[in-house]
Amino acid sequence: MTQYVALLRGINVGGNNIIKMPDLKVSFAALDLREVTTYIQSGNVLFEAAESRPSTLAERIEDGLSERFGYQSRIVLRNHRQMRAIITTAPAGFGTQPDLYRYDVVFLREPLTAPDAMGGMPLREGVDQAFAGDGVCYFSRLTSRATQSYISRIVGTPNYKSMTIRNWNTSVKLLALMDARATPARTRSPGP
Numbered sequence: 001m002t003q004y005v006a007l008l009r010g011i012n013v014g015g016n017n018i019i020k021m022p023d024l025k026v027s028f029a030a031l032d033l034r035e036v037t038t039y040i041q042s043g044n045v046l047f048e049a050a051e052s053r054p055s056t057l058a059e060r061i062e063d064g065l066s067e068r069f070g071y072q073s074r075i076v077l078r079n080h081r082q083m084r085a086i087i088t089t090a091p092a093g094f095g096t097q098p099d100l101y102r103y104d105v106v107f108l109r110e111p112l113t114a115p116d117a118m119g120g121m122p123l124r125e126g127v128d129q130a131f132a133g134d135g136v137c138y139f140s141r142l143t144s145r146a147t148q149s150y151i152s153r154i155v156g157t158p159n160y161k162s163m164t165i166r167n168w169n170t171s172v173k174l175l176a177l178m179d180a181r182a183t184p185a186r187t188r189s190p191g192p
Contacts, residue, residue: 001048003080008043009164076107103168106137112162122150
């Protein structure tokens with residue numbers, strides 16, 4: 001079994017595509033996925049699957065969600081190893097000054113690549129910075145000038161349908177949850 005996180009795009013935002021997390025969890029379990037849990041309302045689903053082809057798995061999940069919830073589902077799928085690499089290979093210092101910067105990870109859906117996404121990413125000089133990663137772009141903006149950031153302009157780019165954005169804290173937490181799930185049950189510390 002391989003551990004994955006499915007990052008849903010376009011749900012529970014602006015009153016559109018409202019999906020309750022318990023319903024989302026049930027829909028993933030109905031697709032014969034194991035150990036399904038969700039994290040916050042933005043559509044982060046952790047699970048295990050036996051399928052060896054992530055593209056086939058992603059398509060199966062998208063089809064199931066589209067049918068069950070009546071919207072055109074698109075997800076970005078990452079396995080545990082990929083999530084660890086995304087966090088550990090972030091640019092030097094990324095995420096370390098939360099009082100000065102807001103940090104986001106722009107997760108890319110294949111076939112969109114980071115170099116292609118970077119080519120169309122709007123940046124405001126002196127406010128925004130973006131860096132290409134493996135299947136992601138790292139985006140930061142000065143907190144003191146956040147209202148002047150161009151991050152919201154990503155929505156108007158042709159590549160937007162092939163990406164979903166999570167803040168750095170959520171991305172780090174998803175990896176921590178995956179790490180905890182990967183720890184053998186006999187060595188996990190007991191809960192409260």
